[in-house]
Amino acid sequence: MACCSFSVSSKAIKVNIYQSLVGQVDPKETPMRQQYVGKVRFAHFDMHVQSSKKVLVATEKNVFASLNTRTGEVYWRHVDKTGPEGNIDALLMHGQDAVLVVGNGRLLRSWDINIGGLNWEIVLDSGSFQSACFVGQQDSVKYVAVLKKSAVSLHYLSNGHQKWVENLPERYVIHRYQAVYSGGNGEVYTLGVVPHSHITIVAYSVEDGEIIKQISVDAPWLSNIQASCAVVGQGMLICADPATVSLYMLDLNVQSQMTQIPLQSLGLEVSPGFQPTVVSTQPNPARPPHSEFFVQLGPDHYQLLQLNNGQIVALRDFKPAMLVSFATTGEKTVAAVMAPKNKTVSYFEDTHSFLSRACSLNLFSAESGRRLLDTTLIFNMDPNGGKPEKLYVQAFLKKDDSVGYRVMVQTEDHTLTFIQQPGRVMWTREEALSDVVTMEMVDLPLTGTQAELEGEFGKKADGLLSMVLKRLSSQLILLQAWIAHLWKLFYDARKPRSQVKNDVTIENLSRDEFNLQKMMVMVTASGKLFGIDSKTGTILWRHYLDNIPSNAAFKLMVQRTTAHFPHPPQCTLLIKDKDTGLATLHVFNPIFGRKSHITPPALPQPILQSLLLPLMDQDYAKVLLLVDDQYKVSAFPSTKNVLQQLQEMASSIFFYLVDSSQGRLSGYRLRTDLSTEMIWEVIIPTEVQRIVSVKGKRPNEHVHSQGRVMGDRSVLYKYLNPNLLAVVTESTDLHQERSFVGILLIDGVTGRIIHEAVQRKARGPVHLVHSENWVVYEYWSTKSRRNEFSVLELYEGMELYNSTVFSSLDRPHPPQVLQQSYIFPSSISTLEATLTEKGITSRHLLVGLPSGAILSLPKMFLDPRRPEIVSEQSREENLIPYSPEMPIRTEWFINYNQTVSRVRGIYTAPSGLESTCLVVAYGLDIYQTRVYPSKQFDVLKDDYDYMLISSVLFALFFATMISKRLAEVKLLNRAWR
Amino acid sequence: METTGSANVSVPCWVMFFRSRAPVLIPVRMSCLLSFKLSVFSTVLLLLCTRFVCCNNGRRVGDALDAEFSGFSVPLEHSFEVDDVAKFRVRGALVLKAGREPSVSLSQNQLSEEDRTKLKEVAAVDGLYRIRVPRVFLQADRQTERQMEGYLTAFVRACAMVESHLSDVIALHTDVSGYLIGVSIVTFPGACRGTEVEDEVDLEVFNTTLSIMAPVNAPGPETALFLERMEQELERKGKNPQEQKSFFAKYWYLILGGAIFLMATSSAQPPAGGDREQS
Numbered sequence A: 001m002a003c004c005s006f007s008v009s010s011k012a013i014k015v016n017i018y019q020s021l022v023g024q025v026d027p028k029e030t031p032m033r034q035q036y037v038g039k040v041r042f043a044h045f046d047m048h049v050q051s052s053k054k055v056l057v058a059t060e061k062n063v064f065a066s067l068n069t070r071t072g073e074v075y076w077r078h079v080d081k082t083g084p085e086g087n088i089d090a091l092l093m094h095g096q097d098a099v100l101v102v103g104n105g106r107l108l109r110s111w112d113i114n115i116g117g118l119n120w121e122i123v124l125d126s127g128s129f130q131s132a133c134f135v136g137q138q139d140s141v142k143y144v145a146v147l148k149k150s151a152v153s154l155h156y157l158s159n160g161h162q163k164w165v166e167n168l169p170e171r172y173v174i175h176r177y178q179a180v181y182s183g184g185n186g187e188v189y190t191l192g193v194v195p196h197s198h199i200t201i202v203a204y205s206v207e208d209g210e211i212i213k214q215i216s217v218d219a220p221w222l223s224n225i226q227a228s229c230a231v232v233g234q235g236m237l238i239c240a241d242p243a244t245v246s247l248y249m250l251d252l253n254v255q256s257q258m259t260q261i262p263l264q265s266l267g268l269e270v271s272p273g274f275q276p277t278v279v280s281t282q283p284n285p286a287r288p289p290h291s292e293f294f295v296q297l298g299p300d301h302y303q304l305l306q307l308n309n310g311q312i313v314a315l316r317d318f319k320p321a322m323l324v325s326f327a328t329t330g331e332k333t334v335a336a337v338m339a340p341k342n343k344t345v346s347y348f349e350d351t352h353s354f355l356s357r358a359c360s361l362n363l364f365s366a367e368s369g370r371r372l373l374d375t376t377l378i379f380n381m382d383p384n385g386g387k388p389e390k391l392y393v394q395a396f397l398k399k400d401d402s403v404g405y406r407v408m409v410q411t412e413d414h415t416l417t418f419i420q421q422p423g424r425v426m427w428t429r430e431e432a433l434s435d436v437v438t439m440e441m442v443d444l445p446l447t448g449t450q451a452e453l454e455g456e457f458g459k460k461a462d463g464l465l466s467m468v469l470k471r472l473s474s475q476l477i478l479l480q481a482w483i484a485h486l487w488k489l490f491y492d493a494r495k496p497r498s499q500v501k502n503d504v505t506i507e508n509l510s511r512d513e514f515n516l517q518k519m520m521v522m523v524t525a526s527g528k529l530f531g532i533d534s535k536t537g538t539i540l541w542r543h544y545l546d547n548i549p550s551n552a553a554f555k556l557m558v559q560r561t562t563a564h565f566p567h568p569p570q571c572t573l574l575i576k577d578k579d580t581g582l583a584t585l586h587v588f589n590p591i592f593g594r595k596s597h598i599t600p601p602a603l604p605q606p607i608l609q610s611l612l613l614p615l616m617d618q619d620y621a622k623v624l625l626l627v628d629d630q631y632k633v634s635a636f637p638s639t640k641n642v643l644q645q646l647q648e649m650a651s652s653i654f655f656y657l658v659d660s661s662q663g664r665l666s667g668y669r670l671r672t673d674l675s676t677e678m679i680w681e682v683i684i685p686t687e688v689q690r691i692v693s694v695k696g697k698r699p700n701e702h703v704h705s706q707g708r709v710m711g712d713r714s715v716l717y718k719y720l721n722p723n724l725l726a727v728v729t730e731s732t733d734l735h736q737e738r739s740f741v742g743i744l745l746i747d748g749v750t751g752r753i754i755h756e757a758v759q760r761k762a763r764g765p766v767h768l769v770h771s772e773n774w775v776v777y778e779y780w781s782t783k784s785r786r787n788e789f790s791v792l793e794l795y796e797g798m799e800l801y802n803s804t805v806f807s808s809l810d811r812p813h814p815p816q817v818l819q820q821s822y823i824f825p826s827s828i829s830t831l832e833a834t835l836t837e838k839g840i841t842s843r844h845l846l847v848g849l850p851s852g853a854i855l856s857l858p859k860m861f862l863d864p865r866r867p868e869i870v871s872e873q874s875r876e877e878n879l880i881p882y883s884p885e886m887p888i889r890t891e892w893f894i895n896y897n898q899t900v901s902r903v904r905g906i907y908t909a910p911s912g913l914e915s916t917c918l919v920v921a922y923g924l925d926i927y928q929t930r931v932y933p934s935k936q937f938d939v940l941k942d943d944y945d946y947m948l949i950s951s952v953l954f955a956l957f958f959a960t961m962i963s964k965r966l967a968e969v970k971l972l973n974r975a976w977r
Numbered sequence B: 001m002e003t004t005g006s007a008n009v010s011v012p013c014w015v016m017f018f019r020s021r022a023p024v025l026i027p028v029r030m031s032c033l034l035s036f037k038l039s040v041f042s043t044v045l046l047l048l049c050t051r052f053v054c055c056n057n058g059r060r061v062g063d064a065l066d067a068e069f070s071g072f073s074v075p076l077e078h079s080f081e082v083d084d085v086a087k088f089r090v091r092g093a094l095v096l097k098a099g100r101e102p103s104v105s106l107s108q109n110q111l112s113e114e115d116r117t118k119l120k121e122v123a124a125v126d127g128l129y130r131i132r133v134p135r136v137f138l139q140a141d142r143q144t145e146r147q148m149e150g151y152l153t154a155f156v157r158a159c160a161m162v163e164s165h166l167s168d169v170i171a172l173h174t175d176v177s178g179y180l181i182g183v184s185i186v187t188f189p190g191a192c193r194g195t196e197v198e199d200e201v202d203l204e205v206f207n208t209t210l211s212i213m214a215p216v217n218a219p220g221p222e223t224a225l226f227l228e229r230m231e232q233e234l235e236r237k238g239k240n241p242q243e244q245k246s247f248f249a250k251y252w253y254l255i256l257g258g259a260i261f262l263m264a265t266s267s268a269q270p271p272a273g274g275d276r277e278q279s
Helices: A003-022 A431-435 A448-458 A464-494 A640-652 A872-876 A946-976 B061-066 B113-124 B158-163 B223-239 B247-268 B272-278
Strands: A032-034 A040-045 A054-059 A063-068 A074-079 A088-094 A097-102 A107-112 A117-123 A129-137 A140-148 A151-156 A162-167 A176-181 A187-194 A198-205 A211-218 A229-232 A236-241 A246-251 A259-262 A277-279 A292-298 A301-308 A311-318 A323-329 A332-340 A358-365 A377-380 A388-397 A403-411 A415-420 A424-430 A436-443 A518-524 A528-533 A539-544 A552-560 A570-577 A583-588 A607-616 A622-628 A633-636 A654-659 A664-670 A676-683 A689-695 A707-709 A715-718 A724-731 A740-747 A753-760 A762-771 A774-781 A786-797 A816-824 A830-833 A844-848 A854-858 A905-910 A917-922 A926-931 B072-079 B089-097 B103-108 B128-136 B147-157 B167-174 B180-187 B207-213
Touching: A040 A088, A040 A388, A040 A403, A054 A088, A088 A129, A097 A129, A140 A176, A151 A187, A229 A277, A229 A292, A236 A277, A292 A323, A292 A332, A323 A388, A323 A403, A332 A388, A332 A403, A358 A388, A358 A403, A377 A403, A377 A415, A415 A431, A424 A431, A431 A436, A431 A518, A431 A528, A436 A552, A436 A905, A436 A917, A518 A552, A518 A917, A552 A607, A552 A622, A570 A607, A607 A640, A607 A654, A622 A640, A622 A654, A633 A640, A640 A664, A676 B128, A689 A762, A724 A762, A724 A774, A740 A762, A740 A774, A740 A786, A753 A786, A753 A816, A753 B167, A753 B180, A762 A830, A774 A830, A830 A905, A844 A905, A844 A917, B089 B128, B103 B207, B113 B128, B113 B158, B128 B158, B128 B180, B147 B158, B158 B180
Parallel strands: A129 A176, B147 B180, B167 B207
Antiparallel strands: A032 A926, A040 A054, A054 A063, A063 A074, A088 A097, A097 A107, A107 A117, A129 A140, A140 A151, A151 A162, A176 A187, A187 A198, A198 A211, A229 A236, A236 A246, A246 A259, A277 A292, A292 A301, A301 A311, A323 A332, A332 A358, A358 A377, A388 A403, A403 A415, A415 A424, A436 A518, A518 A528, A528 A539, A552 A570, A570 A583, A607 A622, A622 A633, A654 A664, A664 A676, A676 B147, A676 B180, A689 A724, A707 A715, A715 A786, A724 A740, A740 A753, A762 A774, A774 A786, A786 A816, A830 A844, A844 A854, A905 A917, A917 A926, B072 B089, B072 B128, B089 B103, B128 B147, B167 B180
């Protein structure tokens, strides 16, 4: 078995020779990283400089960032804690300062928007956050008012110090203060409501926080101020009431009754069942808001109104209008209105029509409601995108004092599109990619000529002559392509190298020599799918699936790869509602993103389990089995051929189900009539521990070597059970002395518990990788308060039970299990193992660290056979002596300085080169690179000396020739003698 | 399994020449050998919803004496039917002994004439031989608390049972707190080779190896031993004066040699370089 140890090197040599024949690959590639910010919650344009190129965004991913409005790139970005702790509640902008309220009113921060530096940060008093606003006096903004549930506080804008804090007068338990407002007259108003009873308004003096006045007005129809009211003009509160279809007006300065103005009296009508809303604008916090405001009367109906001497005047009606927004530049305030361009087709009726997908934007003077000339902007909606959701307008004064503008449109699929007049899209940002849920890498298709050649064999033979003709024609095409290629080479050679740029488009996509460039199919939480070129990061296609439930679970499967020309590759996405269990299938072509014409089966029953079989139908699509809650199995595709194959194979198709709420793992076998029968059951009592994860092996994993050569030249065979499941449990008792993490290795076919171990005084979250004959997991040790890695390896022993076939049903001997643990000096975010084409290359673990680094940790360090005492034999085996601490060496970071924020998952895929594994890390950012766990043993070095090698070869050749000749002469001479 | 980019039909080699292909290594692939015939499944769409069950084991200290330390018995049932619909009948009784080191023993009946023929019939159609045990809680003090709802099941191919002459290995697995969580059965030998079992006597008596297994404790990092070893190493170094020599003491001859060499080379060269510098 000594050959085992040499096999790697001999393969390496073979590959080397092959490479030298083919030529060189580009061994150095630039890793691709893209930074995202997440779905935008607040956005403000930097207005304090006329020529500013910044837009500040605060997102639902707790990111505060500045984007370049020319290119869409991130100037700077601050990533806060995840979860409610880092939640951005409010973003206020004034001049160079951006004030943020973070973590449900926990922190108040001020940032300098030019450089992204923190001006100051203060901790606010506890209490849930309600509202915040700037407070100005005499045309200058000096303070920030923060309204909490029970107190209002005023802070200096310059340093954040608290000027005063006042408790809110509370007469009723259900009293809720919801809004704070200041009109620049030295008073701060807090608006509270007792739902369905009355409004309370408390005015504080800016100087000392003294209550100036307190008003209470009956408003039995009102429940939420922020949703239905706005302050307009000189302190006039305007609320909309859907029940009586009227507006209510209240002057904050004088205590009075609310005046009711029926909308009908203004000639307005509200769409049935629609809650009208009031939109006002206050461009300068030191001055009162403008007296013009919008009232939304229906989903696509807006009305511009004006408050004129206490009277409401209707200025202009906008219908259909999808979105409206005010914008101010200098002294001019305009209203931007987005309307569907083709007015005959209603926007909401026909979302799939391409005709209705164009929108036009226009500017209207806010004072008069007149349309401004030459302000039309066309926005062509992406047919594969979502509907527009928000509109951010950047208005500016042109040289001739007229108003110009650019808009940033946010659509349902979290995309930001920045458009300039008359409709030029300057950039788009696909913020859905900040939340990638799952992904796959698909091989690119062959080039047209290659495909043509393949197609020749794909078709059925129809006669000798036609076959010959076909062959000749394809050879001609090849020749033509080759000449074209040569011509291109010649043409490009004259150009300087920097100009030769090949832009990747969907048309010229083709597989490269070593299959290093692939299509990354990414599924995001918003339901948008992307096809991204792995080399450049260019988004080649996108497809937005609407009607995705918010709590959907996704599973992406490649049913047919690109290898089966002329059949197009096919991916299937299983979308499952986590609550109801109901699922839908989306079948698409992963290269072009188009929805397949194959209609997936309707799934009326909740789906428990899905499995992709290696069985193929006559069109080379792998069969997907779906198990519903009646334990009935349906196949997709379900052609006759497939059903027949399934019937033949039924007795050898097993699957398992996990019900973590009951701690039940059960195994099923398929019957010929596609029903199932339960064949084993393991129940882990939920009183003691709960199942947190179950992981099998990756189906496309190859293991090159069946055993390990020991120091004494004997072989230790690996236990390579492809059906093995690693089940991780965590104890329900979380006390640090009694908590534990359980690891069960179960055979998925027979339900046999192969190994059962508990890691005492340990706690999750557990990260686990299961591959070949090993399982690596990471946990938190509560006793020592550190992260620890543990590795389990399974061996059959010195003899193999059955070396040709592995069958779970016929392995009576339990494997030997070796285990060792190590201290890891950092917590980790995610764990994955490298994967190569044939499994010859040694394995590395890819560890995503919270710091944003990705560590490539050699599996060699996680080897339970690492000896405590070094012996001759262990040295022979190249085992590293045991040391309890796992080092983190900086040269192991594969992303160097390219930090990847909040890594959530790492995806690995093999490439055509055995030495190379493609890695994609995703989280807030997306990072793609290649790793070479055993160095590039199958690629020639850059500085490979071809001249030297060939000259030596030639020299040797001639030397042999000459010496041969000389030897002959000598022999002849001797014979003569 | 797919090899990337390869055609499905054998390609004449003169066509191959034009096509650039990825290097294909053909090692002895393990996965090729693994037959898909026997088992196939995919990963789960796991619905990891956590529902905490209100747990009340009701263990009370006072009742400790109630337990008979002689053990208690639960039935071991088996089922083998030609139509593969499970009908469990009692095969024997498992006597479980709780305690710090739980043990188990089995008393079982012989297979009747009727059962023997049935088992052979089931084996002929490649049916399953299933066993099940009720879920029990070993550490419970009272009999009523031991029994829990539900069964743990396992199976083996009936033909393997027949061909091994009823030699099976049954293992019961418990969790940390003494709940029985799983049962497994394998036969020895495990394969079905289609050999006929002629002698009826071979199928009469079960030859069962029985074990009960609790989870093993996974090792933590071995810091103590490592530190000990480090200390020993240090001590060894301390004892050995050879390794305590200073840098100069160790390498004086190299340094000397280097210095002589440098001197030799500098004196050998004419001071031409220096001249040039001055000019």
